[in-house]
Amino acid sequence: MNSFKEKCYQCSGLLSGLGIVIITLLLLAQIIGRLFGFIVPSAGDFAGYALAASTFLGLAYTFREGGHIRVTLVIQRFSPVPRKIQEAVILTLSLALLCFLSYACSSMVYESYIYDDVSYGYIPVPLWIPQLPMAIGIIALNLAVLDAWIMALRGKTPTYSRHEDALALEEI
Amino acid sequence: AEKWHMPTPYGDGNLPTQIDYAFAKEIKAKTNGELEIVVHSGGSLVKHTEIPRSVKTGQVQIGDIFMGILGNQNPVFKHDNIPFLATSFDQAQALWAAAKPEIEKALDKDGMKLLYAVPWPAQSLYTRNPVNSLADLEGEKMRAYSPSTSRLADLMGTIPTTIQVPDIPQAFSTGIIQAMVTSPSTGVDSQAWDYVNNYTDIKAWIPKDIVIVNKRAFRRLDKNIQDIVLAAAKNAETEGWKRIVERAAKDKATLAENGMTISEPSAELTTQLEAIGKTMETEWTAEAPKEIGRILTRYHQELGQ
Amino acid sequence: MDMTWISILLAVGMLVMLTFGVWVSFTLIAIGGLGLILSENYQVGMLFATGSWGAATSWSLTALPLFIWMGEVLFRTRLSEDLFEGLAPWLGKVPGKLLHVNILSCGIFAAVSGSSAATAATIGRMTLPELRKQGYSERMAIGTLAGSGTLGLLIPPSIILIVYGVAAEVSIARLFIAGALPGLLLICLFMGFTMIWGHLHKDELPSTTTQDTSWSARFKSLGKLLPVTGLIGFVLGSIYGGLTTPTEAAAIGVTGSLILAACTGSLTRQSFIDSLLGAVKSACMIGFILIGAHFLTLAMGFLGIPSALAQWIASLGLSPIVLILYLTVFFVVLGCFLDGISVVVLTVAVVLPMVKSAGIDLLWFGIFIVLVVEMSQITPPVGFNLFVIQSLTGKNILYVAKAALPFFLLIAVAIILITWFPEIVTYLPTTMSKG
Numbered sequence: 084m085n086s087f088k089e090k091c092y093q094c095s096g097l098l099s100g101l102g103i104v105i106i107t108l109l110l111l112a113q114i115i116g117r118l119f120g121f122i123v124p125s126a127g128d129f130a131g132y133a134l135a136a137s138t139f140l141g142l143a144y145t146f147r148e149g150g151h152i153r154v155t156l157v158i159q160r161f162s163p164v165p166r167k168i169q170e171a172v173i174l175t176l177s178l179a180l181l182c183f184l185s186y187a188c189s190s191m192v193y194e195s196y197i198y199d200d201v202s203y204g205y206i207p208v209p210l211w212i213p214q215l216p217m218a219i220g221i222i223a224l225n226l227a228v229l230d231a232w233i234m235a236l237r238g239k240t241p242t243y244s245r246h247e248d249a250l251a252l253e254e255i
Numbered sequence: 256a257e258k259w260h261m262p263t264p265y266g267d268g269n270l271p272t273q274i275d276y277a278f279a280k281e282i283k284a285k286t287n288g289e290l291e292i293v294v295h296s297g298g299s300l301v302k303h304t305e306i307p308r309s310v311k312t313g314q315v316q317i318g319d320i321f322m323g324i325l326g327n328q329n330p331v332f333k334h335d336n337i338p339f340l341a342t343s344f345d346q347a348q349a350l351w352a353a354a355k356p357e358i359e360k361a362l363d364k365d366g367m368k369l370l371y372a373v374p375w376p377a378q379s380l381y382t383r384n385p386v387n388s389l390a391d392l393e394g395e396k397m398r399a400y401s402p403s404t405s406r407l408a409d410l411m412g413t414i415p416t417t418i419q420v421p422d423i424p425q426a427f428s429t430g431i432i433q434a435m436v437t438s439p440s441t442g443v444d445s446q447a448w449d450y451v452n453n454y455t456d457i458k459a460w461i462p463k464d465i466v467i468v469n470k471r472a473f474r475r476l477d478k479n480i481q482d483i484v485l486a487a488a489k490n491a492e493t494e495g496w497k498r499i500v501e502r503a504a505k506d507k508a509t510l511a512e513n514g515m516t517i518s519e520p521s522a523e524l525t526t527q528l529e530a531i532g533k534t535m536e537t538e539w540t541a542e543a544p545k546e547i548g549r550i551l552t553r554y555h556q557e558l559g560q
Numbered sequence: 561m562d563m564t565w566i567s568i569l570l571a572v573g574m575l576v577m578l579t580f581g582v583w584v585s586f587t588l589i590a591i592g593g594l595g596l597i598l599s600e601n602y603q604v605g606m607l608f609a610t611g612s613w614g615a616a617t618s619w620s621l622t623a624l625p626l627f628i629w630m631g632e633v634l635f636r637t638r639l640s641e642d643l644f645e646g647l648a649p650w651l652g653k654v655p656g657k658l659l660h661v662n663i664l665s666c667g668i669f670a671a672v673s674g675s676s677a678a679t680a681a682t683i684g685r686m687t688l689p690e691l692r693k694q695g696y697s698e699r700m701a702i703g704t705l706a707g708s709g710t711l712g713l714l715i716p717p718s719i720i721l722i723v724y725g726v727a728a729e730v731s732i733a734r735l736f737i738a739g740a741l742p743g744l745l746l747i748c749l750f751m752g753f754t755m756i757w758g759h760l761h762k763d764e765l766p767s768t769t770t771q772d773t774s775w776s777a778r779f780k781s782l783g784k785l786l787p788v789t790g791l792i793g794f795v796l797g798s799i800y801g802g803l804t805t806p807t808e809a810a811a812i813g814v815t816g817s818l819i820l821a822a823c824t825g826s827l828t829r830q831s832f833i834d835s836l837l838g839a840v841k842s843a844c845m846i847g848f849i850l851i852g853a854h855f856l857t858l859a860m861g862f863l864g865i866p867s868a869l870a871q872w873i874a875s876l877g878l879s880p881i882v883l884i885l886y887l888t889v890f891f892v893v894l895g896c897f898l899d900g901i902s903v904v905v906l907t908v909a910v911v912l913p914m915v916k917s918a919g920i921d922l923l924w925f926g927i928f929i930v931l932v933v934e935m936s937q938i939t940p941p942v943g944f945n946l947f948v949i950q951s952l953t954g955k956n957i958l959y960v961a962k963a964a965l966p967f968f969l970l971i972a973v974a975i976i977l978i979t980w981f982p983e984i985v986t987y988l989p990t991t992m993s994k995g
């Protein structure tokens with residue numbers, strides 16, 4: 084179970100990285116195309132889609148790695164019990180927020196699908212396709228927050244926090 | 256009192272946005288503040304590409320868009336992007352009258368209602384070197400941002416090249432492109448004289464912004480307020496067609512004042528471009544023969560009268 | 561509810577959430593949603609989804625992850641050591657010593673990067689560990705980095721100048737050129753300050769200069785600078801040689817740095833994946849904060865808070881100098897809570913008419929706004945350079961902000977200077993117009 088979870092987080096990071104590679108390749112293709120006089124249709128649009136996919140698909144990995152920034156100045160000074168309560172409270176709030184965002188993004192993709200929305204650029208792309216990674220990425224982040232929430236409720240320190248503490252130790 | 260939000264894609268200096276402000280003001284005055292429309296110009300509330308969807312889903316009640324961006328949804332929205340189909344404001348107005356029923360039908364299907372349209376000045380040719388015939392452009396790189404501008408570049412014997420709007424000045428000054436087709440207003444906005452010398456007034460097409468409203472939001476208004484909105488829309492459209500003529504002249508003069516060479520197309524160039532126009536009209540018709548056929552029939556009737 | 565109360569409630573809510581350790585991006589989204597609900601707009605979900613989709617697919621932002629990746633690749637090469645060994649003989653005797661490397665390399669890197677976060681991340685990744693190893697004052701190392709990272713916005717290419725140029729309808733080519741001299745001015749101010757500081761705090765610098773500062777060593781060291789200057793030449797050459805646009809140049813930069821890494825033997829399968837995952841971590845963090853800021857911006861747009869503020873300022877009928885003073889304060893306060901791009905997008909439509917009517921040159925105003933936005937990058941609680949440096953060093957944000965404070969004040973000095981001598985901004989663009 085745990086190694087499966089690990090693989091999922093790793094997958095989130097790698098897919099996001101793949102998005103960055105795709106942006107690079109698209110821009111290079113556009114430059115080379117210009118040199119040799121062919122057009123890479125909608126390269127700008129596709130680079131934008133890859134950017135969105137990369138940003139959203141990597142959210143879960145980034146969350147778990149403690150990459151999302153927060154102000155730890157005050158909470159660091161809490162003693163262990165209030166600190167645990169604080170962490171549980173903000174994780175509960177975050178979980179509620181993300182459940183809502185997952186719903187919102189999924190319903191946008193669904194609407195794009197039923198309305199047959201297409202992009203306005205060079206190639207008419209059915210919008211639900213590039214939007215799908217956005218919904219998947221948000222849901223993945225939602226699961227990552229859920230994972231941390233369960234850990235917090237069981238009295239364990241969430242993984243992101245361990246990374247944050249590691250950074251804090253370096254400081255001294 | 257009801258409050259509507261109206262995102263627009265272009266900044267306050269542009270005619271469509273100015274007309275939108277006047278439209279909102281007229282409605283507020285005539286309804287005694289019962290309906291207030293807050294204009295959010297320059298994509299400040301909603302990005303241009305998201306405005307149609309926002310209006311459709313009711314996130315905002317009303318919005319201003321460049322009609323061409325709906326061209327991939329339905330080819331009838333491209334009627335004002337077909338090169339050399341309508342090249343004067345009179346022709347453009349006739350084409351608009353011919354296309355309006357199809358546009359209204361297409362919008363209605365998506366839960367939206369057409370209020371009014373505001374034209375842009377005609378799209379003309381910006382080049383580094385003077386152009387007397389297409390031979391002067393042979394093999395040069397021309398900006399293309401859509402299938403139809405790309406096809407136009409092909410037919411003109413140039414190499415279509417994708418450049419995103421923010422990159423245009425740099426692309427001209429470093430020689431990535433040597434030509435583009437856009438309106439004198441856009442030329443003035445981007446201070447085209449900094450990076451390109453020649454403006455040939457080919458008047459390729461006259462695109463429009465349209466203002467669309469969410470059908471449910473409109474239906475919820477009282478009948479007398481609906482009437483005020485429709486009357487204001489009618490005034491806005493009349494005002495738009497009236498003011499665009501002087502605006503186009505003024506923008507062209509600004510280009511000249513800043514040192515650009517403004518020229519009329521030669522007879523040879525005009526003949527060559529008209530032939531290209533015919534080809535593209537045929538190709539466009541093939542995309543939706545029934546609807547576009549109706550537009551063209553009505554358009555030629557209007558012109559015939 | 562009254563708008564004043566809504567504003568206060570939102571500000572307090574944001575402060576509380578941030579204080580109690582809610583992630584910045586989550587906070588921005590939650591406060592945005594709260595703002596929408598308070599303004600009786602109940603389409604929160606739909607507005608978030610469509611707005612975020614628009615923000616996340618923006619063309620100008622595609623360069624951001626690429627420049628971050630480029631930094632991660634370069635971080636895994638010998639470039640940081642080379643940069644030090646190359647610059648050290650030249651700067652070893654200057655008061656402040658190698659702290660100037662931070663400033664100069666940010667200035668150089670800004671010429672290929674359009675964002676200040678990417679500049680701070682790339683250069684900081686290279687220089688901070690090295691400066692720490694050599695025993696430099698950590699606070700000053702962080703301060704110089706936070707300050708000069710902001711050069712990424714001023715020295716062309718610049719994402720924020722593109723945003724302003726589009727919104728204010730000012731030529732982007734002119735704006736880019738206008739940014740060059742003020743950029744150099746800032747570098748001079750930063751270096752001048754660092755020299756004075758270095759002179760006064762000799763105890764916080766490594767006592768012995770191990771570097772050989774003879775002229776022969778200096779010229780020998782230039783060889784070390786070849787890879788980095790070669791890379792910048794490669795990127796700038798591809799822009800000015802007409803091969804790429806400034807936005808696409810990011811891809812050239814990534815390619816160049818991968819080639820560089822391959823040539824120096826530091827490119828392996830593992831280091832490639834590591835660099836990519838490192839880039840993912842920063843790019844997703846920044847990207848999601850931008851999305852959150854965009855959503856909050858949207859909510860405030862619906863509420864009309866920024867436009868009400870701007871109209872209030874306009875109603876005071878001020879002279880240009882006083883207006884600039886007020887606007888500086890206004891932007892700095894706004895910049896405490898919003899990112900630079902949002903500040904520009906949000907206010908330009910309302911502020912520009914009154915700027916125009918006061919007879920202020922819009923080109924000049926663009927550079928002014930960039931300087932103010934630069935200040936906002938290093939003010940807490942929301943400041944991108946602070947976030948980037950926090951994630952690089954693990955130091956808390958207030959520590960970073962305190963370290964950056966002198967540089968915040970130096971940017972304010974630069975604003976006074978360009979107000980006094982507007983030619984610093986307008987000289988180059990006027991000579992550029994064709995003869």
Ligand code: NA
Nearest residue numbers: 673712715717
């Ligand atoms: Na820059």
Ligand code: NA
Nearest residue numbers: 895896936942
């Ligand atoms: Na700030």
